[in-house]
Amino acid sequence: MRHSPTQREDAEFDFDPSVDVLVGLVAIVLLVTIMLVPLVDLSDGAPHGETLTQNGRPVLPIITSNQLLKIASGTEATEYKIEDLHSSVALQDQLWSAKSRMEHPALFIETGGLEVAFLLEPILADIGFTDISRVYLDGNCTRDRNCPQFQTDQ
Numbered sequence: 001m002r003h004s005p006t007q008r009e010d011a012e013f014d015f016d017p018s019v020d021v022l023v024g025l026v027a028i029v030l031l032v033t034i035m036l037v038p039l040v041d042l043s044d045g046a047p048h049g050e051t052l053t054q055n056g057r058p059v060l061p062i063i064t065s066n067q068l069l070k071i072a073s074g075t076e077a078t079e080y081k082i083e084d085l086h087s088s089v090a091l092q093d094q095l096w097s098a099k100s101r102m103e104h105p106a107l108f109i110e111t112g113g114l115e116v117a118f119l120l121e122p123i124l125a126d127i128g129f130t131d132i133s134r135v136y137l138d139g140n141c142t143r144d145r146n147c148p149q150f151q152t153d154q
Contacts, residue, residue: 030063058101062105062108066111078090082116085120089125095123095124105129109136110137
């Protein structure tokens with residue numbers, strides 16, 4: 001008698017119920033991992049919610065990039081486009097507020113952010129900031145610059 005390829009002569013299979021449980025657990029762990037990965041903060045270890053200081057003075061971190069200005073405050077950052085620098089009331093209010101808190105502006109100038117930094121400096125001077133720290137961040141970090149030293153207070 002001939003059997004089709006899907007039939008076997010012995011109809012009994014060795015089945016281990018623990019394999020079923022193991023496959024189920026692996027599936028659950030995989031699904032939980034897929035759900036939690038977007039929630040994990042894989043940033044470069046920058047401090048969140050901490051106060052940045054320079055020589056004991058609080059610092060207002062300002063990041064300038066290509067056509068964009070970001071002012072960090074706690075765990076959030078406010079963005080301003082280059083065309084809005086001189087007309088933004090929100091930017092003026094944020095800078096005046098930093099001045100009243102006696103924060104010291106520190107410009108973190110990314111590659112391509114020189115123009116935004118150049119346009120921002122007169123605005124900072126009009127508000128009354130006389131001492132502005134500048135940190136030049138270039139893509140490969142090979143330039144030797146006299147960078148100010150910053151600390152974080154927890």
